[in-house]
Amino acid sequence: MATKVKVTDLHKSYGDNEVLKGINLEVQENEVVVMIGPSGSGKSTFLRTLNKLEEPTAGSIAIDGIDLTAKETNLNKVRENIGMVFQHFNLFPHLTVLENVTLAPVELGKLTKDEANELGRQLLAQVGLADKADAKPTQLSGGQKQRVAIARALAMKPSIMLFDEPTSALDPEMVGEVLKVMRDLAEDGMTMIVVTHEMGFAKQVADRVVFFADGYIREEGTPDAVFNNPQDPRAQDFLNKVLNV
């Protein structure tokens, strides 16, 4: 198995406030890594440095062996290969659902309009929204929006998908439909890095769980190891609170 992501001693500061204090992480092909931890622990910031929506202060990030921090790296090319799903969906409200999905492949010359439309409808069917192709994002529920956002990211045929709290902004009854799509993706072998508070999802789908606190990775291992036998006191405390409600 090839190494998809290799992060070495990554730091990120906003002024005097250091939010990432030296992160090391490797993710292998087809692996599903779920990142958990308290709010403000740095897990979302970390995820956003992986496609350089956040500029790291120090350290290196390699995606498929390409160094993102190197000046000569074409960031747009690398991003084509990394899909991202946001907490607040960030669908393009002026476009239809299908246009949201087809915009990037058509604009970047990956597919013709017709090919993109065909792929778009196929992806919408895959996330269970074949009938919403011509709707506007404002006509959709939160869960539907997030599924469109996933289809939009998949349209660039990425080999890695980043999920930044994809269900945190959803009504509880809509969480399941989004998690199901993610689970299907994982079963199809997609390399995924997921920041979430859905512990059930982490237990069932993750190959590895990473626990963040105070800008460090405090604990990492299989779901079984992390959930049932955490070593770090911060991890024990956190899991105790979220699992025993």
Next chain:
Amino acid sequence: MMKKHTWLKFGTLIVTMLLGLVVFSATNVHADKKEPHYVITTDTTYAPFEFQAQNGQYVGIDMDMLRAIAKREHFTYKLVPIAFNSGAQGVLSGQFDAIIAGMTITPERQQVYDFGTPYYKTGIIAAASPKSGITSLNQLRGKTVALKTGTGSAQYALSIQKKYGFKVTYFNDSNTMYNAVALGNAAVAFEDDPVMKYAIKNGIKLKIITKPANAGQYGFAVKKGQNQELLAKFNAGYAAIKKDGTYDKIVAKYLGAKESTFAGSAKENNSLIGLLKQNKDQFIGGIIKTLQLTVFGIIFATIFGVLIGVLAVVPNKFAYGLSSTIIYIFRGLPLLVLAFFIYIGLPSLTGTKIPAIAAGLITLTLNEGAYIAAFVAGGLKSVDVGQMEAARSLGLPYRKAMLKVIMPQGIKLMIPSFVNQFIITLKDTSILSAIGIIELTQTGTVIISRNSQGFRVWFLVAMMYLIMITLLTFLAKWADKKFGNN
């Protein structure tokens, strides 16, 4: 990193194109004729020396004289009627080669101008409304006196201001000044004797209350040391037409003329329809000029404004600084000052003449463009940052993300501001009358200088503006419906 340089390059391109337009239209003025060609300025309203006849042509003693001399001395000229003060400055800045505008020869002026042979004796008088009961300058203490900017009469009035203790107010054209006095907004106006007499004869309700003072002579003027060849031709031509009686005929033609010869019949002047019919061609010409300025002004200002507005949001400190400086300067300058600066100020720096219409369009582009840039920047900034992040995370380069994702959303927010700005642009074109563009407002001024029908003509002009603005608003609403909400 991101392709922000493309934006800078594009910006440079547009600025170059604008400058190119200026240079191109400036060089275009010189017609390819064998005879020497000059640009000569005159006042817009100074009957009987210069005023626009009913057919739209400029006539008057100065005009007929110039025409006769040019023919005799074999030169051609382009006449630019503009407010006297601007014209006089324009000669000094090199914008115009010469001025003939009932300009009194004074020692001060002789320091910066070279005058031709004096051609008309004049003196300065004060005129009051008969209703005011003012019959002597001694009654002026504490009252306001109307003066025309930059004229010898104004200078004379200031020299006796202390003695009589009056306050002063300034106007840019004679007719507005007369009306201010006739309506009681000012006590008296100081004006050149022949001009005042002619205006009174043609229906201005004023009475001359003093004897001509500070007797002087009118002269044709060029900038000191410049255009000596033209000056020599003028003098030679003047001597010839004086000798053969042409000059006397011209003077007699205007001073002996009845009111209706130039002003139109009383019957026509007393009805809106009559005025409209009589001045149909001029009104149409004025409307066309106003619409041209508006349409091209809007197009250029929109291109310029969107560009500068986008520069304000690209992640580049230099672009942001450039954009905010441009917005700060051109939004901060009054349109009129900007117009004067470009039309009269710049040529004295660069030595290149700028046609009034080009100067007007550049003025509108910069001023209205700065306002557009400000709300474009605001509109783009108000689009959620998540939109840019989502677009970039898909691999779209900055420029594509801007064009396909941010701008369509931002522009929709800006549509009401655009409509508003377009209406303001239409109205602002009237300010460009000050640099001599005969658009609708200037057309009104010029017609009134001939027929003195202030109320009726301004009423007609106001209606025409309202109709144009109504049409523009309808057009904008239609465009909003069509492109805005789908």
